Amino acid sequence: MIFDLYKFHQSPAALNAALRHVSSVIAEGGKALIVADDATIAFVQQAGLVSEFVRVRGLLHKLAALRDLARSSGLRKVPLFVSHAVAFGPVALLLGRRFKLIYWCQGVVAAEMRLSGDRWHRILAMHLLETYAILRADAVLAVSTQMANYWRGRLSRKSEVYVVPCAPRTGIIPGIVRRPMSFCYVGGASPWQCIGKMLEIFQKIQECAPDCTLTVVTRDVDEFRSELQRAGLANSHSICITTLNGADELSDFLSGIEFGFLLRDPHLVNAVSSPIKFGEYISCGVTPIISEGIGDYSEILRNRGFRSVMSEGKPIMCENFLARPDDALLLAKQLFSAEACRSTYKSIIEG
Structure with missing residues (x-):
């Protein structure tokens, strides 16, 4: 499976959650290939995750790299994990026939932009991009059952919406005494x-x-x-x-x-x-x-x-x-x- 994590270093929390998905594929015996920029690859390597990487310098370079990977794979459709509606559109329109597109929906981004007071035309553009990604994807990964139900109800998706919550990289350290209250x-x-x-x-x-x-x-x-x-x-x-x-x-x-x-x-x-x-x-x-x-x-x-x-x-x-x-x-x-x-x-x- 190919993971499009280009520019993910700009959101460490989202990147950490994405790495859980990469780890799951590797643990299942699959091959995980990360397509990303230098800063994101450095973050992933620092996290100690063993994976293969393709370094890209920009959007056009990324699209060319994905095209070459699909051609060399020998598969009719290569599973591709895409995690942002803005990134999903160009890949789906230009290379969609070569990939099984898995859209990781982390939130309702247009609603987030409205909440933060963004401009109406940017909110509308994001709403259209999100709607296209949800309808076009071969599979959607939602982070909660509430999100899955939201998209099912609004867009009547025919294909499955799967739920995988955002998982942490933290864990209990034995022997530490908790301070009361x-x-x-x-x-x-x-x-x-x-x-x-x-x-x-x-x-x-x-x-x-x-x-x-x-x-x-x-x-x-x-x-x-x-x-x-x-x-x-x-x-x-x-x-x-x-x-x-x-x-x-x-x-x-x-x-x-x-x-x-x-x-x-x-x-x-x-x-x-x-x-x-x-x-x-x-x-x-x-x-x-x-x-x-x-x-x-x-x-x-x-x-x-x-x-x-x-x-x-x-x-x-x-x-x-x-x-x-x-x-x-x-x-x-x-x-x-x-x-x-x-x-x-x-x-x-x-x-």
Whole structure:
């Protein structure tokens, strides 16, 4: 299988999730060939993934490389993994007859652009590109059941929509003792990440658990300091901000934490999502504190008896924050099973 990961280094979280797909194909005994730019290939090699690469310098060079790979393969149709609607269009129009096109749909991008206030003509163009990719692809990989149902309902796809959630590269580090009532947030400080709401909830938790702590892991240090200033927490000794590098450092940190925040506003973008942050938390035994309507995850937690799903108007009480590291680890094993991912790819390739 060929993986088009051109320019993926610009989104490390998406690249890490894509590498899970590459690993699944390799583990199933298949051959994975990555077509990418130098920066993305360097990232993949640093991650320790063993694969073959084709280096490309631009869009035209990439299309020429894909054409040559299809010709030399000896196959009637070569499986090709494409992960962005903008990249999908040229490949499908110019080389579609040579490939079995697998479109990895990570989100409803036009809706994301609308949420961020992009210009209407760019949103419309992306909507058309997404619609074409979903209808033209030989198989679609969605990141959640909610997303799969969304596209099935809107476009009445005849071919299958498969679900493979975004999986983390983190994992529990044995022997690390979790600090009681320790909370964390891992991520940026964009408005859609609801930092103000998180700090408001943490302040209410402090009222019933004065010794609780919050550690923020982010590269947006200045933005977070501004958020703390607005919340009147700039001088709080219970909150610290730090920066970590790589999955190993993050795993080490999360293995000592009880709770992790993942809050979002009600919106289509969040309703169909599969936040990698959720996977990072539960893979290290961290109990997520999440909003309603985040992909499949809010309902999954509620069905398993977690009381940390924050619905609108729900009172903040310390009894709702019961750390369940063993249950979180079990959930991670079930959601991100390598066997399930390999089985999905086997169905796609053989189907």
